[in-house]
Amino acid sequence: MSALGMSGATDTPGTPHDHNPSNNPDHNPGHGPGPGPRNDHGPTRLRAARPLRAELLRGIGPWTGAAAAVIIAVTLFSSADRWQGRWTETTDLARVAAVLLCGPLAVAAGCWQGGRERRRRTDELWSSLARTPLRRALHALAPAALWPPAGYLVGTGACLLATWPYASDGHPFVSLIAADLVALASLGVLGFVAGRLIPWRLAAPGLALVAYVGLAVPVYSGADARWLDPGIDHTYSWDRPVWWFGPASAVWTGGLAATALLAYAARSRLVALVPLVLAVAAAVPIARTGDAVWRPDPEAARLVCDDGTPQVCVTAVDRKLLPATSSALAGVNARLRGVPGAPVRWVDHPHTLRRGEARLLSPAGLAVRNRLPDPALYANWAVGGLFDEDCDQTASDAAARERATAVSAAVHQWLAPRPDSGAPSWPEATAHLKRLEAMNAEQSRAFLTRYLATGRCRADEVPLP
Incomplete structure (x- = not known):
């Protein structure tokens, strides 16, 4: 074959040539009689657009996730002395910070995301797409539903890693952490639906305030139903949640969010009854059980x-x-x-x-x-x-009670002295303390025997040093 016949394959790009079919504007590659241009790397294809990825990587979503992680880290590490040593405290404080602080953030982000098309005046354009309303809503709410839980997971994971070298027995409550992730995602979904329905630019901060109050009020309640709030803190380190508490909490919060979303975007509003029934079914045992959702852990209390x-x-x-x-x-x-x-x-x-x-x-x-x-x-x-005894000393006169209190303060300071607190503040207790410090081992032993044999509730019988 001549060099002229090979020119279409050997000419450098950009070199004009009359025999190159690609330079002919009338040539239709793939449909003409001659072979198309050779491409050793296969046909060039345009990468399909990915709407969900675009939604997640742009806009308010990444900033919300970063803010949630910073809130968790700053809140917990500013009080590391309280939790760095026990899995229970770490999990509980992370839950409180996640729900009470990151929860309103998720609601505000969801509300802002829900009103985006209205602010841009592109709502009619979005409604003209071939996707169903529910699918469009799922794509739009993804940043508010996924980024706050991701930030919480990062911040909590860092705190758990900081606890690991110092914790003794036990383990973090993974089911409750998973329930918190669902709760934050649900708050983002609820905020998104509210943002679609409320045409007010200040709706996001207003709903964040309402969410904070709504999540904080049950903390101060003594009702059994307060455990429906995922932000309730627990006290005792030797307790553990019942096995179904975390899953039931996730179904409760997730069911409410799914109900609101389906009632707004589903073609048939009756579909929203399914997650609503599941949410109520999960809430009933939590509300009826109350504080008993936490049970003593024999291994932790050993x-x-x-x-x-x-x-x-x-x-x-x-x-x-x-x-x-x-x-x-x-x-x-x-x-x-x-x-x-x-x-x-x-x-x-x-x-x-x-x-x-x-x-x-x-x-x-x-x-x-x-x-x-x-x-x-x-x-x-x-x-x-x-020496702390709960008793009624009204049977003794005031002078006897004052004398017994002075002796108790002196014995307390003598057994466990506090260098920074010094001697008891009143003269009688100071005199008792000086006599105790002047005793030898045998004398102090004899006095302690008499003192411990007398109940502190009988003030008139308390011996003097």
Whole structure:
């Protein structure tokens, strides 16, 4: 074949040539009699547009997710001393921050997204598309429904990683984290539907305020139905949620959002009854169960004790704090050791005290990352619980009650001195403390025996040092 015959395949791009079919404006590639231009890399194809990806990567969505992650991180890490050491506290505080702070953000983002076409005056153009109203709504609400949960997941994941080196036993409540993700997505959907229906530019901040109030009010309620609010905090670290609580919460919040969306965008409004029935069916057992959605966890409440005398026992969730707790109480135990009437064991909550046991202040209340920054304060608090008795002293006269209180303050300061607090403030207690400090071991032991043998409720019988 001549060089002229090969010119269509060998000429460089952009070089004019009369024999190149691609330079002929009348040539129709693929339909003419001659072969089309050769392409060793296959035919060039235009990438199909992806509306959902475009919705997710542009607009308010990514900023909302980043804001949710920052809110979770800043809120929790500003109070890391409270939760960094227990899975329960980490999960609970993340839930509260997610629902009470990120929830209104999701509502506002959804409302702003829902009113976008109205602000741009493109609502008629969108309605002319071939997609169904429900499909158009799903594409439009995706940023508000997906980005806040994604931000919450990132922020909470960082907090869980920060807890992992210090936590003792247990694990984070994954079912509740999943329920929070559904709750945030549902709030975004509800905000989107409201934004489509409310033609007001300030609807987004207004709905965010309403959402915050609506989510915060049940926190201060004592009704069993308050557990329908996903932002309710839990208190006890040795409890766990019942297995169905997380899934039921997800069905409850997700069902409400699906009901609103289908009532707005579905071709048949009757379809919205299905998620509504599911939401009510999930809400009933939560409202009827109330506080019992949290049950004691025997493994978390299991006692872990040292080999000292008196013995110090903490729950398994604070197992890593046992060495610091024993060290803080070492001075108190040295003075109580072998004294008749003194406790033989310090026991943490939630166990019922038996004979010879004293209630131990949970060390997690003062601990920071498995250590006690102020061991003297912890020992002082523990001794305060040792002498704290709920009794009626009205049978004793005022002078006897005042004298008993002064003796108790002196004994408290002598057993667990606080260098920063100094001696008791009134002269009588100071005098008792000085006499206690002047005693030798045998004298102090004899006094403690008499003191512990007398109930603090009988003020007129409390011995003087």
